[in-house]
Amino acid sequence: MNQRISARFDTARQSGRKLLIPFITAGDPDPAWTVPVMHALVSAGADLLELGVPFSDPMADGPVIQLASERAIEKNVTLGGVLDMVRLFRQTDSDTPVVLMGYMNPVERYGRTRFPADAADAGVDGLLLVDCPPVERDDLGSAMDEAGLDGICLVAPTTTRDRVKDIAGVARGFIYYVSLKGITGAGQLELPELSEPVKQIREFSDLPVAVGFGIKNAETAVKVAVHADAVVIGSALVEALAEAESSAQACALATAFVAPVRESLDNMG
Amino acid sequence: MNDERQSQPDSRGHFGEFGGSFVSETLMHALDELREAYGRWRLDDEFVQRMDTDLAHYVGRPSPIYYAQRYSEAAGGAKIYLKREDLNHTGAHKINNTMGQGLLAHYMGKQRVIAETGAGQHGVATATVAARLDQSCRVYMGDVDIHRQAINVFRMRLLGAEVSGVSSGSATLKDALNEAMRDWVTNIDDTFYIIGTVAGPHPYPEMVRDFNAVVGREARRQMLQLCDQLPDALVACVGGGSNAIGLFHPFLNDEDVKMFGVEAAGRGLETGEHAASLCAGRPGILHGCRTYLLDDNAGQIRHTHSVSAGLDYPGVGPEHAWLKDSGRADYVSVTDEEALQAFHQLTRLEGIMPALESSHALAYGFKLAASMRPDQRVLINLSGRGDKDVQTVAEIEGLSL
Numbered sequence: 001m002n003q004r005i006s007a008r009f010d011t012a013r014q015s016g017r018k019l020l021i022p023f024i025t026a027g028d029p030d031p032a033w034t035v036p037v038m039h040a041l042v043s044a045g046a047d048l049l050e051l052g053v054p055f056s057d058p059m060a061d062g063p064v065i066q067l068a069s070e071r072a073i074e075k076n077v078t079l080g081g082v083l084d085m086v087r088l089f090r091q092t093d094s095d096t097p098v099v100l101m102g103y104m105n106p107v108e109r110y111g112r113t114r115f116p117a118d119a120a121d122a123g124v125d126g127l128l129l130v131d132c133p134p135v136e137r138d139d140l141g142s143a144m145d146e147a148g149l150d151g152i153c154l155v156a157p158t159t160t161r162d163r164v165k166d167i168a169g170v171a172r173g174f175i176y177y178v179s180l181k182g183i184t185g186a187g188q189l190e191l192p193e194l195s196e197p198v199k200q201i202r203e204f205s206d207l208p209v210a211v212g213f214g215i216k217n218a219e220t221a222v223k224v225a226v227h228a229d230a231v232v233i234g235s236a237l238v239e240a241l242a243e244a245e246s247s248a249q250a251c252a253l254a255t256a257f258v259a260p261v262r263e264s265l266d267n268m269g
Numbered sequence: 270m271n272d273e274r275q276s277q278p279d280s281r282g283h284f285g286e287f288g289g290s291f292v293s294e295t296l297m298h299a300l301d302e303l304r305e306a307y308g309r310w311r312l313d314d315e316f317v318q319r320m321d322t323d324l325a326h327y328v329g330r331p332s333p334i335y336y337a338q339r340y341s342e343a344a345g346g347a348k349i350y351l352k353r354e355d356l357n358h359t360g361a362h363k364i365n366n367t368m369g370q371g372l373l374a375h376y377m378g379k380q381r382v383i384a385e386t387g388a389g390q391h392g393v394a395t396a397t398v399a400a401r402l403d404q405s406c407r408v409y410m411g412d413v414d415i416h417r418q419a420i421n422v423f424r425m426r427l428l429g430a431e432v433s434g435v436s437s438g439s440a441t442l443k444d445a446l447n448e449a450m451r452d453w454v455t456n457i458d459d460t461f462y463i464i465g466t467v468a469g470p471h472p473y474p475e476m477v478r479d480f481n482a483v484v485g486r487e488a489r490r491q492m493l494q495l496c497d498q499l500p501d502a503l504v505a506c507v508g509g510g511s512n513a514i515g516l517f518h519p520f521l522n523d524e525d526v527k528m529f530g531v532e533a534a535g536r537g538l539e540t541g542e543h544a545a546s547l548c549a550g551r552p553g554i555l556h557g558c559r560t561y562l563l564d565d566n567a568g569q570i571r572h573t574h575s576v577s578a579g580l581d582y583p584g585v586g587p588e589h590a591w592l593k594d595s596g597r598a599d600y601v602s603v604t605d606e607e608a609l610q611a612f613h614q615l616t617r618l619e620g621i622m623p624a625l626e627s628s629h630a631l632a633y634g635f636k637l638a639a640s641m642r643p644d645q646r647v648l649i650n651l652s653g654r655g656d657k658d659v660q661t662v663a664e665i666e667g668l669s670l
Contacts, residue, residue, distance in 0.1 A: 056438060056569040057555065059450045060293040066437055078567035104291055104554040109568030131291045131554070135281065156295040158457060163297065181295055182455040 002125045002150040004097040005173045008047055009208045009229065018225040018265045020045060021210055022258055023101065023234030024241065025052040025068035026085055027077030033247040035088045040251035042096050045262025050128075050232060053082050053102030060130045062185035064235040068242065079106040079115075083122040090123035099126035099152060099173075112140045116147035126150035126173045134170045141170070150174075155201055157181050157192070168204035174230065175201055177211045185235025186214055194227040218264035225265055233261065274521040274597065277588060282471020282558075285594065287587035290470040292557045295454045304472045306377045311479070316376060323368055324483065327401075328358045330365075331487040334495060334648070339618040340635070347641035349634060350500065351621070351651040352488050354512065361624065361653030362484060362512040363394035367463055369480035371398035374461035381405045381456065384463045385449040387414055387442035387508070388579035388626065389421025390653055391465030396430035406430040409448040411441040414578045421657050439572040442508075442582045446556055466509025467586030470557030474586050481515025488648060489519050496646060502527040504634040505650035506626050507547065507600065508580035510589045512652035517598060527599070530589060531633040533575035534602035544573035546585045547593050547600040555584040561593070576605035576661065577625035579653075607632040612655060612662065624653035625661065 012019050022041050054072035107115050144151045150173030179192045211224045212232030221231045240257050244250035277284045310316040324330040332353045341349040354362040382404045386392030392408040399406035412434045425432050438444040453462040467474045505513035507530040520526045535543035550561040563571045563583040575581040592598040611632035616622045634649040663670050
């Protein structure tokens with residue numbers, strides 16, 4: 001169990017604070033801006049950071065994150081490079097949990113059993129591998145546990161009751177509920193049904209529940225936060241940051257995006 | 270060992286260390302459902318009978334075995350036989366699989382089918398079956414492939430399919446597969462994803478192999494009838510590897526039958542511009558399974574090159590990865606230039622115009638036969654016909670049609 005993640009959720013639970021988890025693609029729009037943007041996100045009220053590891057074939061991602069990945073890959077951002085970014089971030093922030101989100105092949109190439117220890121050493125707290133269901137983790141699962149790296153699990157609207165139970169048995173840190181059948185950044189006309197699926201997760205697990213996919217702004221974040229412990233905002237933020245032309249501008253855009261969401265979450269009834 | 274060979278994969282879709290289900294959680298239940306439905310219908314008398322009837326009267330099976338005498342004489346060694354999958358309805362082996370999956374979709378009550386396609390043969394075969402079963406159909410195809418396979422794009426549209434261009438990544442087969450997966454995740458309730466090769470998550474590698482294994486079962490029987498013995502070697506091209514596994518699988522326990530899978534060496538393995546994942550790649554994870562693939566040191570999938578759109582893919586079916594590591598099959602490669610030469614040679618010597626994919630198998634089979642004795646036999650899977658490639662060949666030769 002990772003200390004930074006559990007401490008952050010415990011504190012929030014006591015004070016009734018809803019956690020805000022922004023997602024950015026590491027290295028986009030520029031590798032040198034990522035760490036300053038991470039700090040800006042924290043200053044603006046982010047509680048935990050999700051850092052996307054660029055991959056050439058992101059099957060679960062919509063066009064916004066696909067393009068962000070392509071841009072980052074063009075700038076030679078590698079998994080090792082992402083660890084360097086986290087290491088740099090940790091020099092001045094030792095409290096905010098950082099979770100890497102990505103796909104299996106870069107981890108495989110880095111070394112499935114070597115990676116968790118290196119990641120933990122760099123200051124990473126959790127790992128969410130979109131295309132690696134728990135049943136395929138193999139020795140990666142034990143390596144993560146040994147390193148104190150939380151293996152974050154996804155639950156989807158299509159996940160059956162039996163699977164939720166199995167997933168709850170191996171999940172660490174928090175459970176990430178994918179709020180829609182679809183890819184990241186997909187538009188949706190109305191808020192999906194959250195109350196039943198979140199209740200079902202809580203039936204089998206004491207872990208906090210974060211909800212993501214399709215949350216675009218303060219308004220949707222608040223509606224989702226009624227049911228969840230944390231909300232994840234990804235594509236909308238990545239899209240906003242893509243406009244930046246300097247590190248300072250990227251930080252300003254990050255702040256402008258996150259601050260109102262934080263405020264709305266804090267003012268929930 | 271023998272029993273082990275034909276009883277792969279295990280219940281979780283693993284061929285040794287390869288295969289598996291590396292997909293996002295949203296797809297896990299759909300894959301469970303598919304496994305269950307396939308497990309049930311494959312043993313159902315009515316389903317099996319309908320498949321057999323359709324394969325005979327709609328596809329035109331069994332496809333003949335043809336002794337290519339002039340091609341053999343030119344090689345000057347072993348006798349060369351061709352399994353004529355090019356004579357199937359829609360012109361390639363792809364229809365064997367789409368008949369099966371289309372019918373399965375029908376029995377599962379799914380009204381919409383989607384597919385990815387490279388050369389367009391799988392797209393056409395899917396659109397064909399969808400038209401006949403009254404299913405709505407969308408085919409994803411890379412923009413690069415749409416350009417080089419314009420005739421197949423039009424064929425799909427004539428058949429009522431919607432063809433969606435994919436511009437992300439390298440705009441070829443792998444990107445079309447990503448996009449089809451994204452569609453499937455989004456429309457999972459009413460949509461059946463007809464994957465065109467023996468890659469992808471479990472149960473696709475097993476299911477697509479089973480539907481294509483009719484090729485090997487027929488060929489084995491036909492060779493025994495025709496020659497009183499099995500061939501000494503089998504040769505088939507390998508992109509994802511569906512025609513090759515279909516031919517190989519029924520022969521796996523015939524120890525004396527050698528097997529050669531032929532990959533696309535493109536401009537040459539040494540140039541890096543190729544699509545030979547088994548010959549020049551290493552194990553990794555792509556499109557739902559662990560298999561050999563082409564990637565860089567950071568684990569990013571590399572862009573590939575082949576003159577043949579159907580082989581232009583950076584991964585390969587996990588069963589081939591397993592057959593390679595176990596030593597049962599050999600994997601070799603043939604360049605664009607060699608394949609083009611074989612395309613012309615078969616056309617001129619036998620009056621059979623092969624697909625550029627199959628031309629890779631022909632080029633290697635020719636070399637192999639030349640190194641063998643006249644009393645030996647090589648069976649090459651002529652997986653598709655070359656009509657779709659006429660424009661590509663003309664362009665290469667500087668002609669405009």
